[in-house]
Amino acid sequence: MESFQIVVQAVKELSETLSKVDKTEVTKLVQAIRHSKRIFLTGAGRSRLMLQAFAMRLMHIGFQVYIVGEVTTPAFLAGDLLIAASASGETKSILQTARKAKEYQGQVAVFSIFPESSLGETADILVKIPAYTDKLPSSAENKMGILPGGSMFEEAVLLLGDALIVELASEQQIDTSKAFANHANLE
């Protein structure tokens, strides 16, 4: 199959995947973001990259955001929100971070394929993304599509994150047709 045909199939699968996401959980996440003083984001590998992109947009529209593990990230406190992305829901470092956030009486929101995973069990808000990960055995629930590894999960997180930004920005009357005033100006 040629690359462009793969793109067409991937976009179809991405659309099917996102159409199965529970809108109620997404609404809960939007509300949690709206009401959090500070938002911390965590993930490993490509899941982390997707949340870094989401964090940048949250910063663009005025939220106070931190990536867990960066040297300038401050202490997580009661009332803070942790957003974690893990396709498998079993990545040890992410699970440990989420458990600590609960100990510090924060709220935990999780993007994962598996609500019943160890990470899923720590979540106050669980946005299930029915995609595939190569980190767990294939099954009816974990069926590979056209893309390898955790790509479909990751791309769904990226697109969903961008959609949340459009919703949150419109509430704050931020004009997303212009460059974000908060975007880095030392680049």
Ligand SMILES: O=C([C@H](O)CO)[C@H](O)[C@H](O)COP(=O)(O)O
């Ligand atoms: O980098 C990753 C990708 O699956 C490679 O295809 C993962 O995001 C990384 O290994 C973390 O795994 P999850 O926590 O299961 O997302």
